[in-house]
Amino acid sequence: MNDTERDLVVLGGGITGLGIARVAARAGWPVTVLERDDLVTGASSATSHMLHGGLRYLEQGRFSLVREALSERLSVSRLAPTLSRPVRFMVPLRQGDRVGPWRLRAGLTLYDMLAGRTAMSPHVMADARQARTLEPGVETKGLKGAGLYTDMVMDDARLAIAVARDAAAHGAEILTRTELVAARPDPSTGRQVVEARTRDGGDTITRRARLVVNATGAWADRTRATVLGMLQPGASDPPRLLRPSRGTHLVYPALTQRHGLVTLAGDGRVCFVVPFAGRSLVGTTEVETASPPLEAQRRPSADEIRYLATEVARVLPAAARMHPIAVYGGIRPLLSAVEKVGEASREHRIVEDGPLLTIVGGKYTTFRVMANDLVARAAALLKLQVVPRDDAGEPLPMPPPDGPDHEAFAEHAIENEWARTLEDLVRRRSSRWLADDRGLMAARRMAPVLARRLGWDASREKDEIDRFEASVRDELLMLDRTLATR
Ligand SMILES: Cc1cc2nc3c(=O)[nH]c(=O)nc-3n(C[C@H](O)[C@H](O)[C@H](O)COP(=O)(O)OP(=O)(O)OC[C@H]3O[C@@H](n4cnc5c(N)ncnc54)[C@H](O)[C@@H]3O)c2cc1C
Numbered sequence: 229m230n231d232t233e234r235d236l237v238v239l240g241g242g243i244t245g246l247g248i249a250r251v252a253a254r255a256g257w258p259v260t261v262l263e264r265d266d267l268v269t270g271a272s273s274a275t276s277h278m279l280h281g282g283l284r285y286l287e288q289g290r291f292s293l294v295r296e297a298l299s300e301r302l303s304v305s306r307l308a309p310t311l312s313r314p315v316r317f318m319v320p321l322r323q324g325d326r327v328g329p330w331r332l333r334a335g336l337t338l339y340d341m342l343a344g345r346t347a348m349s350p351h352v353m354a355d356a357r358q359a360r361t362l363e364p365g366v367e368t369k370g371l372k373g374a375g376l377y378t379d380m381v382m383d384d385a386r387l388a389i390a391v392a393r394d395a396a397a398h399g400a401e402i403l404t405r406t407e408l409v410a411a412r413p414d415p416s417t418g419r420q421v422v423e424a425r426t427r428d429g430g431d432t433i434t435r436r437a438r439l440v441v442n443a444t445g446a447w448a449d450r451t452r453a454t455v456l457g458m459l460q461p462g463a464s465d466p467p468r469l470l471r472p473s474r475g476t477h478l479v480y481p482a483l484t485q486r487h488g489l490v491t492l493a494g495d496g497r498v499c500f501v502v503p504f505a506g507r508s509l510v511g512t513t514e515v516e517t518a519s520p521p522l523e524a525q526r527r528p529s530a531d532e533i534r535y536l537a538t539e540v541a542r543v544l545p546a547a548a549r550m551h552p553i554a555v556y557g558g559i560r561p562l563l564s565a566v567e568k569v570g571e572a573s574r575e576h577r578i579v580e581d582g583p584l585l586t587i588v589g590g591k592y593t594t595f596r597v598m599a600n601d602l603v604a605r606a607a608a609l610l611k612l613q614v615v616p617r618d619d620a621g622e623p624l625p626m627p628p629p630d631g632p633d634h635e636a637f638a639e640h641a642i643e644n645e646w647a648r649t650l651e652d653l654v655r656r657r658s659s660r661w662l663a664d665d666r667g668l669m670a671a672r673r674m675a676p677v678l679a680r681r682l683g684w685d686a687s688r689e690k691d692e693i694d695r696f697e698a699s700v701r702d703e704l705l706m707l708d709r710t711l712a713t714r
Pocket of ligand 1: 239240241242243244245262263264265266267268269270271272273274275276277278279280317332406407408443444445446447451474475476511512557559560561587591592593594625
């Protein structure tokens, strides 16, 4: 085998592609990940930050999905002990809600039962007075009581980067800001010749893969059509697999004292208030997008921002007097389904088109299950053996704490975590984007480190700072303008 030969070339550096690379690399397979942008620029850094079974999937009768995700909740949190923690969630019940106390109690009992041996603290029901004592900020008008249960909260972007580091530590090659430019079969070897170009320097790299894996999330339909068009010229476009859906979150200063909240919105949808890094993440929405999403559809809309601000103020009245400090959106790679988009299946699917395997659907919590399924399918095709390993006892390489030494932090992230811009450092390698100044001061301190490490001149460094500051300014302006007309 020469140094360009791979068992797998994985397209997409979100949690799905990185999870697959990790399983393959740990089995000793040569594997390359090609990510066109930074790692986790898609949905994997825009989640509700929960490792969870998904209480609301119980309403859809998806018990096996919930059981599997509950078991993964514990396994993944053991892999990432400093990037995840248990959080007690409160579900307030009020007059007129579509779910009453008996239904909630039954749901939480089932949730505990499905968790089985992996259960954390069991649920309890509280009356209105107890609920008020536990979370004094919750609206008291119409409050009948609450249910309390435990789930895990995680740092989505940093956990995925830790998965990438583990894959790399086991030999995976991870190339970011590298775009696929060509793919063709080589009949003499049975391999697929994959060519990609780095976005900055324009270098072309070639890898010869036995299988190509499409793990490009909400862009998977387009990637599948493009790669098949290259590998099988003249073939007609495959039918779409996805019905992507944008979800938006607002970030507030901490709105609750100790708990996360799960609330039934006025329109019957579920909203979360998730305590994370001293802030409250308020989400989420479900807005169907095209497949692939148009560039403009990646950004949260004014309607979603107003909707979330209204919903959170309905449940936590103090939020009406507070201003969100940030907003973010991401696109779920949901399977095409006949149901409404909010009810579309979170299960995953693997589709085989000769040497191209496409993986779609799923959720962050079950990334190990998806990775193991994909690698098992690839092993069957390649007639390779994968020895199943319980990896839960071997934690991922954890990042250093998010301390005040910005320069040392930047050195580490550039050296070990593929960071190449201020946005990578502030938004996807740390919680600095949640600081009061949105990471502006940290960015100014880290820019010279980037410049020195990446060989930038003074004007390139200044451009980088300007670009970062402009993106923060635009986001804040959008929040101000939207909420001024609330
Ligand atoms: C609002 C929201 C909230 C969510 N909350 C939760 C939650 O709390 N818990 C949970 O378990 N799940 C949650 N999810 C679901 C979870 O985020 C996704 O299922 C998961 O992150 C999908 O990961 P992915 O790697 O498949 O896709 P992505 O993370 O989108 O990654 C795809 C990657 O492919 C890259 N790419 C695209 N095209 C190409 C190409 N041609 N070549 C190379 N690279 C390419 C993109 O740049 C991107 O980095 C949430 C999702 C959203 C949107």
